[in-house]
Amino acid sequence: LDEPTGIRLIVAYDGAGFAGFQQQPRQRTVQGVLGEAIARMDGGEVEVRFASRTDAGVHAVGQIVAFDPTRGIEPYGWMRGLNGELPDDVAVRSAERCPRGYAPRFDATHKHYRYLVQVGAARDPLMRRSAWYLHPGMVPIARSRGNDDVRRWLDLAAMTEAAEALTGTHDFASFQAANDPREDTVRTMSAITCSPAWHDRPDLLALDVHGTAFLKNMVRILAGTLVEVGRGRATPTDVRALLAAKTRTEAGPTAPAHGLTLVSITLGR
Amino acid sequence: LDEPTGIRLIVAYDGAGFAGFQQQPRQRTVQGVLGEAIARMDGGEVEVRFASRTDAGVHAVGQIVAFDPTRGIEPYGWMRGLNGELPDDVAVRSAERCPRGYAPRFDATHKHYRYLVQVGAARDPLMRRSAWYLHPGMVPIARSRGNDDVRRWLDLAAMTEAAEALTGTHDFASFQAANDPREDTVRTMSAITCSPAWHDRPDLLALDVHGTAFLKNMVRILAGTLVEVGRGRATPTDVRALLAAKTRTEAGPTAPAHGLTLVSITLGR
Numbered sequence: 001l002d003e004p005t006g007i008r009l010i011v012a013y014d015g016a017g018f019a020g021f022q023q024q025p026r027q028r029t030v031q032g033v034l035g036e037a038i039a040r041m042d043g044g045e046v047e048v049r050f051a052s053r054t055d056a057g058v059h060a061v062g063q064i065v066a067f068d069p070t071r072g073i074e075p076y077g078w079m080r081g082l083n084g085e086l087p088d089d090v091a092v093r094s095a096e097r098c099p100r101g102y103a104p105r106f107d108a109t110h111k112h113y114r115y116l117v118q119v120g121a122a123r124d125p126l127m128r129r130s131a132w133y134l135h136p137g138m139v140p141i142a143r144s145r146g147n148d149d150v151r152r153w154l155d156l157a158a159m160t161e162a163a164e165a166l167t168g169t170h171d172f173a174s175f176q177a178a179n180d181p182r183e184d185t186v187r188t189m190s191a192i193t194c195s196p197a198w199h200d201r202p203d204l205l206a207l208d209v210h211g212t213a214f215l216k217n218m219v220r221i222l223a224g225t226l227v228e229v230g231r232g233r234a235t236p237t238d239v240r241a242l243l244a245a246k247t248r249t250e251a252g253p254t255a256p257a258h259g260l261t262l263v264s265i266t267l268g269r
Numbered sequence: 270l271d272e273p274t275g276i277r278l279i280v281a282y283d284g285a286g287f288a289g290f291q292q293q294p295r296q297r298t299v300q301g302v303l304g305e306a307i308a309r310m311d312g313g314e315v316e317v318r319f320a321s322r323t324d325a326g327v328h329a330v331g332q333i334v335a336f337d338p339t340r341g342i343e344p345y346g347w348m349r350g351l352n353g354e355l356p357d358d359v360a361v362r363s364a365e366r367c368p369r370g371y372a373p374r375f376d377a378t379h380k381h382y383r384y385l386v387q388v389g390a391a392r393d394p395l396m397r398r399s400a401w402y403l404h405p406g407m408v409p410i411a412r413s414r415g416n417d418d419v420r421r422w423l424d425l426a427a428m429t430e431a432a433e434a435l436t437g438t439h440d441f442a443s444f445q446a447a448n449d450p451r452e453d454t455v456r457t458m459s460a461i462t463c464s465p466a467w468h469d470r471p472d473l474l475a476l477d478v479h480g481t482a483f484l485k486n487m488v489r490i491l492a493g494t495l496v497e498v499g500r501g502r503a504t505p506t507d508v509r510a511l512l513a514a515k516t517r518t519e520a521g522p523t524a525p526a527h528g529l530t531l532v533s534i535t536l537g538r
Contacts, residue, residue, distance in 0.1 A: 014394040059395060076390075080405065083391055091391040121345075122352055122360040125283040126328060126530075130395060136349065198467070261395075 004072040008098040009079070011063040014089040016129055016258065020056040021063065023048075030054075030090060034065060037085035041078070042069050051104035051265045052111060055217065057257030059130065061093070062112075062264035064104040110190070110266035111214070115207040115223040116197060116259050120148035124203070131204060132223075132259035139231050149202040154230030156194055156205075161236040162229045163192040163207075166222065166243065173246035175222055176215035177254070185246075188212045194226065208263075217254050225252030273341040277367040278348070280332040283358040285398055285527065289325040290332065292317075299323075299359060303334060306354035310347070311338050320373035320534045321380060324486065326526030328399065330362070331381075331533035333373040379459070379535035380483070384476040384492040385466060385528050389417035393472070400473060401492075401528035408500050418471040423499030425463055425474075430505040431498045432461040432476075435491065435512065442515035444491055445484035446523070454515075457481045463495065477532075486523050494521030 011034065019027035023035070035048045051064035073081065075095035082092045116131040118124055121144070123133045134153075136144040143153050150156065166189060173185040189211040197206035207223050225242070228234040234252065242251055280303065288296035292304070304317045320333035342350070344364035351361045385400040387393055390413070392402045403422075405413040412422050419425065435458060442454040458480040466475035476492050494511070497503040503521065511520055 012391070012394050014397075061393075061395070079390055088392065088397050089394045091394050093391045121348055122281070122362045123357065124330075125281050125358045125360050126330070126399060128283075128357050 003100070004069050005097040006066055006068050006100045006102045007075060007078050007095055008064065008066045008102060008104065009082075009095050010093040011065050012061045012091050012093050013059065013063070014129070015054065015057045015059040017089050018056065020058070021050060021052070021054045021060075030060075030063070033087060033090055034082075037082050038067055038069070040085055041073070041081050042071050044070065046070075049103050049105065051108040051267075052262055054262055055220075055257055055260075058260045058262065059258075060262040063262055064108065064265050064267065066098055066102045066104050068100045104265070104267065107267045108265045109268065110210065110212060112263040112265075113209045113214075113219045114261050114263050115209070115219060115255060116261070117150070117154075117205040117207065117223075117227065118203055119144075119150050119153040119205065120203040122148075127204070129258055130261070132227075132256050134227065134231075150196055150205040151202070153203075154205065154227070155232060156230065158232075158236055159194040159226050159230045162226055162234075162239040163194055165236055165240045167192050170243055171246055172215055172218060172243070174242050174248055174251045175218050175225070176248060177217040177221075178248045180216040182215060185215060187214060187218070192222065192226075194230075220255045220257065220260060221248075221251050221253075223255035223259065227255065228252040272369065273338050274366040275335055275337050275369045275371045276344060276347050276364055277333065277335045277371060277373065278351075278364050279362040280334050281330045281360050281362050282328060282332070283398070284323065284326045284328040286358050287325065289327070290319060290321070290323045290329075299329075299332070302356060302359055303351075306351050307336055307338070309354055310342070310350050311340050313339065315339075318372050318374065320377040320536075321531055323531055324489075324526055324529075327529045327531065328527075329531040332531055333377065333534050333536065335367055335371045335373050337369045373534070373536065376536045377534050378537065379479065379481060381532040381534075382478045382483075382488045383530050383532050384478070384488060384524060385530070386419070386423075386474040386476065386492075386496065387472055388413075388419050388422040388474065389472040391417075396473070398527055399530070401496075401525050403496065403500075419465055419474040420471070422472075423474065423496070424501060425499065427501075427505055428463040428495050428499045431495055431503075431508040432463055434505055434509045436461050439512055440515055441484055441487060441512075443511050443517055443520045444487050444494070445517060446486040446490075447517045449485040451484060454484060456483060456487070461491065461495075463499075489524045489526065489529060490517075490520050490522075492524035492528065496524065497521040 023031040079095040118131040169188040191210040197204040290299045292300040348364040387400040438457040460479040466473040
């Protein structure tokens, strides 16, 4: 009998209940929860490989995961079975075959993250777990009063100019977590855009960041810095200088984790 | 000194943490939480009047509330102040003046409710608090397998035909909660529609119900009945017969509360 192939999954999760994706002792993690569900179906411990190490509190709709089962279950059977086993804050969106030993991390060529910002005089209670709410005290009164449209509330032209300055291949040392300095901090951002998230929700801004790979906290620091520009507390020129400075101490604040979602990962070279 | 005017608010809330809108002893209710926040700003107990009595678990983005303050605070000051006082699952979206003693319930001419359904092989963890998830076992295999588009998953043509049969002025006795029989059960639904909720989310169906007034649980029973039609377990003809039968025992199941949102209320005659 042939050995079963590997199985590759697209996984979605609500990050609020997890200490991040990657397994850690005595913490609830997405990798841990997935590993337990797969083990219950497969009959023993199984290594869960993944494409992207999302932080505590960060959501995903397009995380990629792979494992080598011992049982020859069809991909659709894995999806249905795992969705029956998993808690309601994680779900398998699709499943397909892949080679055994397949490592999504080394096959990921491109990642898309979306950071969601809500503005306006009132928090939206139904968006409080997935968007960073900017309260009126955070922007000049002339911009905030009686105006819940991000195009007026934040200076989107300045944010777009700063985002364009950050696009391309740069040393992003200024945009990595202070507690995790890496030696090689050159990364390529293929696109960074700022635009209203949905046509019927002018109070929601989407910061879409597309890149090949990211430093720790990088998307959240980019989002925090762009919001500083949108509020008028920094200029696109400041952002160019910051990139050139290559030091974390200069960048904007790290935007809160709950506004960030890993949207999709492109595989294959 | 003139007595302050009344204040009218548009209020949004996540229904999950509330035993419904209306105040009840020893229960956390939206009316209770609003009343406490207003009392903290106004210095004493204040009656909170409202337009629509939403059930436990039901959300709102457009509930209307009014009260008569003793302090002469500007409407915008009430909005900002209350949003500072309120817990993060309730927010005031706007505030304006109204006559003292104004009763939104008697001024409401039209209400729009939206019931959200998610279909597909996988639950969406980020929609689990605001949409009713229909799992693959609930629809015929030919419709569900490998297909996450509501237009294929549910029979939208049949649902639309049934929705049209329910539109207009009818005796809706078949569509009220069994435990709350009212004598006058004639209501007017001006429009009931079934359509994909957002163009980029084909797995989400919106059931939009517009009417002048509703019986207890009526929108959830309408949603449960329309889903039975969409699944092929009832026909539009069955729904017409059900309406004619005027007895609750015949209608579809009451759809779960967390899929329902009070979208807006039209005021003024």
